[in-house]
Each structure stands twice: as C-alpha cells, then as structure tokens.
Amino acid sequence: MFDVAVIGCGVIGAAAAFELSKYQASVVVLEKENDIAMGATRANSAIIHAGYDPKPGTLMARLNVAGNAMTEQLCKDLDVPFARIGSFVLAFSEEERATVQALYERGVKNGVPGLQILSGDEVRQMDPLVSPEVVCALYAPSAGIITPWEYALAFAETAVVNGVELRRSTEVTDLKKIDGGYRIETNRGPLEARFVINAAGVQSDKIHDMAAPHAFTVIPNKGEYYVMDKSECYRAKHVLFQCPNADGKGVLITPTMDHNLLVGPNAQNISGPVNTGNTAEGMAFVRAKAAQTMPSLAYRNAIRNFAGVRANTDKDEFQIGIAAEHFIDLAGIKSPGLSSAPAIALEAVKLLNECGFAPEKKEHPVLTRRKKRFRFMSEDERQAAVRENPLYGRVICRCETVTEGEIVDAIHSPIPPCSVDGVKRRAGSGMGRCQGGFCGPRVVDILSRELNISPLSVLQDGEGSNILMSETKKEAQA
Ligand SMILES: Cc1cc2nc3c(=O)[nH]c(=O)nc-3n(C[C@H](O)[C@H](O)[C@H](O)COP(=O)(O)OP(=O)(O)OC[C@H]3O[C@@H](n4cnc5c(N)ncnc54)[C@H](O)[C@@H]3O)c2cc1C
The missing domain is CATH 3.50.50.60 (FAD/NAD(P)-binding domain)
Structure with a gap:
C-alpha cells in the first residue's frame, strides 16, 4: 500500500x-x-x-x-x-478606467507588491507599440x-x-x-x-x-491562441492584458520565454468530449480583440495555433x-x-x-x-559542451538550435519522453518557425535508435499518434 x-x-x-x-x-x-x-x-x-x-x-x-x-x-x-517582466491591464475608456482602479484596490487587499496606475503615455513609453487609444493601465511589476x-x-x-x-x-x-x-x-x-x-x-x-x-461540476472552457514567429517578439515587452470581463481575463499579447509572441485566448464553454481543436470563429475573435491593444500585429508571421481547456467549475x-x-x-x-x-x-x-x-x-x-540548453550558451560554453560530448556539435533543430546531445539527454532523463512532442517539450526541438518540418524525421530516427524501437512505433504525441504507417521502399531496396 x-x-x-x-x-x-x-x-x-x-x-x-x-x-x-x-x-x-x-x-x-x-x-x-x-x-x-x-x-x-x-x-x-x-x-x-x-x-x-x-x-x-x-x-x-x-x-x-x-x-x-x-x-x-x-x-x-x-x-x-522564468522572467518577471511585469504586466499591464489596459483601459480604453473612462468605464474601463474605473475597472483598473477597482483591480488596483483589489490587488492591494490581496497583498500584491508594487502596483501602480500609469497614464496611457507612461504605458507607451514602456511599451511603445501599445494602442494610442489606451487611457491608463494597472502596472503589476511582479x-x-x-x-x-x-x-x-x-x-x-x-x-x-x-x-x-x-x-x-x-x-x-x-x-x-x-x-x-x-x-x-x-x-x-x-x-x-x-x-x-x-x-x-x-x-x-x-x-x-x-x-x-x-x-x-467542471464546465470545460476552451481558450485559443496564435503563436507568432520570433520576428514579432519585439512588439510587446510586458504582458498586455485588456480589462477582465464575465468571460475571464480577456485577450492578451505577451512575449514568451522562447522569444515568440503569444496572442489569445478567447473563452468558450464546450460540451461533449474535451477537444483542443482551433475554430475559425475563435481565431477571428482573438484577432479582432488583439487589434484593440495593438493594431499592427502581422498574422502572416503566425507559426502555430493551439487551444487549452480550463477546468472552470x-x-x-x-x-x-x-x-x-x-x-x-x-x-x-x-x-x-x-x-x-x-x-x-x-x-x-x-x-x-x-x-x-x-x-x-x-x-x-x-x-x-x-539542464544544458545549447542555444543559451556562450561560445566558450558551447565548445566545452562539444568537447565533453560530440553530440552537442550536431544541430538537429535549426530554427531553435537544439543539438543531438540535448535530445539524447532528454530521452534518458528521469521521465523519458516516448514521442516527438515529448522530446519537443523537453529539448525545444520543433518549437521554431518550421514547426518540426526539418527536425521531425531526425528526432524520429534518434528516438528509434535510443529506445531501440522501430521508427514505425515512434509517436508524434499521445497514444495512437504513430507517424509512419509502413515501409514503402522495402521492396525496391531488396
Ligand atoms: C487557455 C488557458 C489559459 C490559462 N492561462 C493561465 C495563466 O496564464 N496563468 C495561470 O496561472 N494559469 C493559467 N491557466 C490555468 C492553468 O493552466 C491551470 O490552472 C493548470 O494548468 C491546472 O493544472 P492541473 O494539473 O490541475 O490540470 P491539468 O494540467 O489539466 O492536469 C490534469 C491531469 O490529470 C490527468 N487525468 C485526468 N483524469 C485522469 C484519470 N482518471 N486518471 C489519471 N489521470 C487523469 C490528465 O491527463 C492531466 O494530465 C490557463 C488555462 C487555460 C486552459
């Protein structure tokens, strides 16, 4: 027991x-x-x-x-x-100014350190691409x-x-x-x-x-997002929220720890089996709301959509x-x-x-x-890593500069991944602009070699998500 x-x-x-x-x-x-x-x-x-x-x-x-x-x-x-970059809750009207004031008072009662209400101009000094329509914001440095x-x-x-x-x-x-x-x-x-x-x-x-x-009773509630290429990351230096409403914290724009830009989510109650598919309506809602915070977002640089499901009750x-x-x-x-x-x-x-x-x-x-992360190492650290383990000298994911050494280390970590996406979450391969188009097959190869399993058994993600169905060139090779 x-x-x-x-x-x-x-x-x-x-x-x-x-x-x-x-x-x-x-x-x-x-x-x-x-x-x-x-x-x-x-x-x-x-x-x-x-x-x-x-x-x-x-x-x-x-x-x-x-x-x-x-x-x-x-x-x-x-x-x-992790980075403590601070957040703004932006107000676009006098009514929302009152919401910002109420959130400030709530935050003080909750013991949140360092809260300040800043004018629209002060916000734009700190985050220059924020809409000129912003009248004030709650700044939360923590x-x-x-x-x-x-x-x-x-x-x-x-x-x-x-x-x-x-x-x-x-x-x-x-x-x-x-x-x-x-x-x-x-x-x-x-x-x-x-x-x-x-x-x-x-x-x-x-x-x-x-x-x-x-x-x-859990009432599952879906939130959908755009992940933008690293070239868009410069647009926001802080987490940019809009005023919360009955549906939650609203659509935000934020840089991520991988130097992408995240835009979303909406909030939609769902019934039936939990699913994380994106919807045209959801994504259109996110684009329309985000445009209020930052009119200049370039969605041609979106590299991925995803959705998560909240355990609201x-x-x-x-x-x-x-x-x-x-x-x-x-x-x-x-x-x-x-x-x-x-x-x-x-x-x-x-x-x-x-x-x-x-x-x-x-x-x-x-x-x-x-953890060793090659992309964040100095030149000296990189050379030392390659000397110690030559697999660190072979870049597998070109977008994110993830090496074979990091992928092999991930596969032999205390909770070994059993899928390409499991490797992605641990090593970062496939997170970049090509979304695994280049490195995906190489990661399949490495997983198959290190786990001593057939490439046909390698999964993309959850159970049953096999990538390869059968060998097509076997007869020709024979
Ligand atoms: C769209 C969205 C945006 C959010 N943004 C933020 C944010 O910015 N900041 C923040 O603080 N929070 C945020 N949250 C909330 C945060 O993500 C969750 O509160 C947190 O991840 C909940 O973790 P959890 O472990 O309870 O649930 P989960 O991560 O869902 O884990 C539950 C686990 O239980 C397993 N499980 C279920 N049933 C069984 C079973 N019968 N047997 C065995 N295993 C089972 C599931 O497979 C799952 O792995 C957000 C959530 C969503 C969906």
Missing part, C-alpha cells in the same frame, strides 16, 4: 508530488496520458499572475500571491525559464512569464529522482474505500493507497464523485480541501492555477497533516535540477 496516490500529473499533481518527495513517504502519481503535462498545463497563457484579479479572501487570491512569490527561487533551483510544461516537468522529474513512482498511461477508473485507505482501479490493474490526492484537472469532478458526494473558486476520509481535492484548478501551483502543493501537505498523515522530512532530498 502506497502512503499517497496523486491522480493526475499536470502542474498541480507534479508540484504536489515534488513537495511530498521531501518527506519519508511512498508516493505514486497516476497519469492517464503517455506523458505528463498533457492537459491545461501545456496549453495556457504561461503567465505567473501578480494576483490582483481574484476576489479578496478567496483561496485563488491567497494562493496566487503566495505562488507568485515562490516562483522565482523555485525556477532558479529547478532550472525553469507578473512574469514561464515555460509551463517545463515547470511541471521540473517538479515531476525532481520528485521521481527523490523516489516518487510515476505511472503513465494509467487511467483511474474507480475508487473504493477500504480499511485505512483506498483501492484504486485503473486500466492497468488495481493498487492501494492510504491517502488520495485528486489533481485530475477537467476530470477532477468525476474523480471527486468516486470518493465523495457530488459537490461541484460552477463555483468561482479552486476546489481545494478534504472531501472525504483520506481524500483531498486539488480540483477545478482554473487560472491562476499555474501561478498558484507551488502554494497549492504546500496546501496539499497541510491538508494531509490535518488528515493525520505527518511523515518525517527526508534528511537530504534533491531540490535542484540542471
């Missing part, structure tokens, strides 16, 4: 596992996909929000501000790209940008190094209360755990209902708490979930303690992680 089973390995399950891995406890993480961070964690705005948006007194307000304050040091320790899947990977990899067991392609199908814990049914057979943590994102209401009376609050004996919800974690993740993880440990589970701390848990 495990001490704790965490269901779901998005950023919330991963952060909880990392926190628990500091204790003398046996922990298993169950993830239904073939990789971690395949839900909302890989498709969002990637902002570490300052914390002026949630209502004072809510968990969202407290955990957002606390999570924001923890992020910088964690990212240094775990080698996750807001930042991050690479969200890398954040989750950093938590999960470090947890695994500390002894946490991660079971991928393992879907929880039922929970039964047994003496001293739970019997957990999965598509790969049952297991038992004394405590269960529900971090299942858009499925978290279903997992909750397996252990406790129905308390909330019928309650305007994170669903965090002890839902049943030995069962903890970290559920319905919508935005600002990414920003709050490390604080939510601390909350999970506190709730376990309240349930009577208080393991000793490990004496020397691993709390740091290092």
